[in-house]
Amino acid sequence: MSSMDPVKLCAQVHLAVSALDPAHNTTTIVNLYRALIMELNKLQASSVHVAPLLSYTHLKMADVLQKHTSNSNLVLEHCNYCIELAMKVQNEPGQDPCLADNCLLASWKSHVVHVQKGNVLTAVEILTNSVSVAQCNPRWFFRLVLRIVSLSCPLAEVASKYKLDSCMDVLVTAEKYADKIRTQYMFLLMRLHRILLLMKQGSTERAESLSDESDALVNQFADTAKNEFHGQHIKVHHLMLNMLAKLSVGKIKSTRGTLKQLQDAIKILTQSNLDGIRSKNPAEQFQWMRSEHMCILAYLITVIHHSCGGSLEKAKKYAEKALMQIEILNSANELNVPQQGSSVESVVHHDQMLLKLHVMIMESVVQCDLVMGQKQLAIKKIAQVVSIGSKIERFFERFGPQIHMLMGLYSMTMNIMDNAEAQFQSVLTTSVNKDLVIFAALNLSVIFLRAGTRPNEAEKILSTVDPKNFPSPSEILKAAAYFLRSLHAFYTNQYMECRTFIRETVKISNNEDISRLTTCSFALLGHVHLMTTSNGKDCCETVCPALKMAEKVPDAHVKLWAAALLGDAVKLPGSSNITLKQNPEVVHETVKQQLLSDFLTSSKLPQHEIIQWVHGPLPEKLKALAKSSSLPTNPQ
Structure with a gap:
């Protein structure tokens, strides 16, 4: 040239x-x-x-x-x-x-x-x-900021050394920039993302404080926004963060009002057909997620709320609605066909988002199934989670510990304690999620206590989750830690100390309607009465409410435990005036046969083999097994 x-x-x-x-x-x-x-x-x-x-x-x-x-x-x-x-x-x-x-x-x-x-x-x-x-260039500016957030959050999940501080600084800058160019929608969107990051960092109090500070701004914007979609979108986003912040610290009772507001707001958003309405301002052509996905997330939040509170039938009912919505989206091929207004940029990749929501719903349902004694449903769904996960980028790197947690819980209900211990140990060594690590430690202590010969190991691991100096703001986990302390005291014949820890458990669980822990506490207290007195009245008066609550949850294993205790208690002096609606021995035999039948069916399922995966990447033969588990969205 x-x-x-x-x-x-x-x-x-x-x-x-x-x-x-x-x-x-x-x-x-x-x-x-x-x-x-x-x-x-x-x-x-x-x-x-x-x-x-x-x-x-x-x-x-x-x-x-x-x-x-x-x-x-x-x-x-x-x-x-x-x-x-x-x-x-x-x-x-x-x-x-x-x-x-x-x-x-x-x-x-x-x-x-x-x-x-x-x-x-x-x-x-x-x-x-x-x-x-x-x-x-405002459009480019917010596009970069939102992409930084969407990459940073998963990075923090898999890399314990990666901190979100620099990402937080970017969002603070973005808030100031949005205020400078006078776009209230983007200002609030940046603010809500900052609240989400604070929750990711475990700074729950700061997140709640910033959320409360933003209440008036969000409500005013929702009522006065020229773009109706923007107003409702921000309102729903804010309510979801409020719910998640409170649920993450075990505030079940205090979220009921917010949950009702969220359900009303999501109904307005999804029924008004506003999704994808574009703002004339190029800087405002962003949204957190599509309305259909927000609807599924609202269902997921409702599932978590009810499952944490011990209303498992309600949790499964809302999970079915969410899974049905996912199936409708898949059937309509919305993952591949461009939608009206599809030029509006989303913070996340849509099909990946839908798959992740699917996995999180299934994770909650699996835990409900295990509590209800439906192990065969649980293991099928675990296999389905693995199958879905194979379609998600870096899934096993990010969600592997959660799957090992589910397999550990399944193995424990199947009484395969060696495998359960290995699964929980895997979570302890691979997870960067503090609450998941605590949950695994608590369940591992149960295995040590049930072994009967490992109380020192149980004491050692329980010392890492001492409720008096608890490493998490979660009230549910703290109550569980107190309960495990009471269980440890029971197994080591320290019955006075056991009663003290039971009182602490019940105090927390009653404050926030954590009914499963209340049920377990009453059953254990009844067991203490049975071990320390020859009078059956105290045991019956404690265990009868436990049995009633276990039926309401429903918790099959506590029901079995309570029925066995009650069967022994009615044979003791002092129980003759106790009126029982059901024969405890009949209840015990019925539940035992149901659990035994479910156990035998579960152990013969091909999906049962997936619990062999304990460490490292998923073995090829188990990948094939998960892939062959072509279950419907809502397997029953």
């Missing part, structure tokens, strides 16, 4: 490239761009117009290489050249705005390559560095 005016030179080359089919002329196009870049580098010192042209050419070269070659390193090299050109001159006056646009496109392209290569932290750093360049 001969030296000439850089603008004309670029025009000629790009015109020549446009006439070529890149799929069949990749080498020719790359050579043309390479020659043009060399020529522009020579002209850069003599012309102010060269920098934007050079950055654009690097960008086009990266585009061709990304689409038509496998040389990702060369793609990154040209993206970096483009970014560096903009960064060098971004604060100089009179710069061509195209330079910033090219930089943002190159940053986006570069971060996509790094994510594909598994270098998520590098991708986040690239986007974070580009936020300052995007100040002149």
Whole structure:
């Protein structure tokens, strides 16, 4: 190429490239761009117009290489050249705005390559560095910020050393920027994402404080927003965060009012057909998630609320509604067909979001099934979770500990204690979720206590979750820790101390209607009475309510325990005046036969073999098993 005016030179080359089919002329196009870049580098010192042209050419070269070659390193090299050109001159006056646009496109392209290569932290750093360049383009600015958030949260889940502080700083900057350009919708969207990140960090009190501080702003915006969808979207988003923040610390009773508000608000949002209505402001063409997905998330929150409170039938009813909604979305092929308003950018990838919601619903239902004594349903659903997870990016890296937790609980109900112990140990060594680690430790202590010969090991692990200096704000887990302390005292014949810990458990569980723990506490207290007195009256008066509550939950194993205690208690002096609605021996035999039948069926299922997976990646033979578990969305 001969030296000439850089603008004309670029025009000629790009015109020549446009006439070529890149799929069949990749080498020719790359050579043309390479020659043009060399020529522009020579002209850069003599012309102010060269920098934007050079950055654009690097960008086009990266585009061709990304689409038509496998040389990702060369793609990154040209993206970096483009970014560096903009960064060098971004604060100089009179710069061509195209330079910033090219930089943002190159940053986006570069971060996509790094994510594909598994270098998520590098991708986040690239986007974070580009936020300052995007100040002149509100749409790009918020696009980068939301992408940083969507990458940072999963990164924090799998990398304990990764902190969300830098992401939090970006959101604070975004709030100020939204306020500066006067977009209340984006200001509140950024604020709500900051609350979500505080919850992720375990800063529940700060999250609740910021949420309470935002109440008036959210309600005012919901009532006055010119874009009705934006108003309802922000309101639902805020109510969901309120619910999740309270549920994460075990506040069941105090969330009832908020749950009713959420259910009313989601009904308005989904029935008004507002999803996808675009704002005329390009900076506001973002949403947290689609209305259909928000509806499913509302169902999930309701499931968690009822399951934590011990209303398992209600939890399963709402889970069925959520799974039915998922099936409708799948049947309508909404994951693949562009929707009206699909140009509105979403914070998350839709099909991945739907799969994750599906997994979280199934996770809650599995725990309900196990408590209700329906082990065969539970193991089928665990296999289905693994099958769904195989379709989700980095699923086993992020959700592996949760699956091991479920398999540990299943193994424990099947009385396969060696496997249950191995599963819980796997959670302890791999999870970065503090509450999940506590839950695994508590269940591991149950295994040690039930063994009868390992009280010291139980004491050692319980010392790591001492309720008097509890490492989590969760009231449910704290109450469970007190109950496990009472169980440890019972197994070591320290009955006075056992009663003390039972009182602490009941105090917390009654405050927030955590009925399952209340039920277990009453049954254990009845067992203490049975062991320490020859009078059956105290035992009957304690165990009868436990049996009644166990039937209401329903908790099959506590029902079996309570019926056995009651059967022994009525044979003791002092129980003759106790009136029983059911014969405890009949109840015990009925529940025992149901559990035995379920046990035998579960142990013969092919899905039962999946509990062999304890450490590392899922073995190939178990992948095939999970894949063959082609169950309906709601297997019964």
